[in-house]
Amino acid sequence: TAKPSPRAAAATSRPAPAQPGTVARDGAGYPEMVLIPAGSFTMGVPEAESKREGADDTDARPLHTVTFARPFWLGRYPVTRGEFKSFVADTGHKTPSKAWTYEPDQKGEWRYEERQDRDWRNPGYEQSDRHPVVCVSHADASAYAEWLSRRTGQHYRLPSEAEWEYAARAGTRTARFWGDEREGACRFANVADRSLMARLKPSFDKDRFFDCDDGFAFTAPVGSFQPNVFGLNDMLGNV
Secondary structure, three states: OOOOOOEEEEEEOOOOOOOOOEEOOOOOOOOOOOEEOOOOEOOOOOOHHHHHOOOOOOHHHHOOEEEEEEEEEOOOOOOOOHHHHHHHHHHHOOOOOEEEEEOOOOOEEEEEEEEOEEEEEEEOOOOOOOOOOOOOHHOOOOOOHHHHHHHHHHOOOOOOHHHHHHHHHHHOOOOEOOOOOOOOHHOOOOOHHHHHHHHHHHHHHHHHHHOOOOOOOOOOOOOOOOOOOOOOOOOOOOO
């Protein structure tokens, strides 16, 4: 499974309102945070789902129960390019001038490889400040969270794997938070679809592409699709 783009999480140092789903922000230019309710879920992927989806999810088993005794805050959207830009401008944080990207080579063949002169400012396709930041490392994302903590006085960090999956599932047990079916994906997520196919020009492959068109070949501005029931956007797709 592709790793998601950075998403800020905050520990419970911030006073938690009683109502899960509350949206808060520690100031202009900082991420909007959503209060995720306490609860339990079954973490992992059932074998029957892996077979149906044609995926190798052996590292997502055995299934096990995870319980969150208290609510926690999670970013409503992936960290945006504009939010990350503010951090870089304030701190002078340096990122490498190379990144792994999927682009056509000199012969026009699309390849995933490490390229020079590629970074979050120039990922190889056009973005606005409302797009999710890409081409950043775990260290870059952690540094951003530490900067948020210093600037706001709150405790920001990256979410754990269990926190992320609990928030993505949002109380569901299906393969996707909108259900088991692939149909309807373009309403909820920026997926590999016919917009991407038009750029890559491959033959249609149901295991690689969704048979719909969300209008974006690459990343989309955050919040372009319907959220899950926890009020979180882009928990699947986009990056």
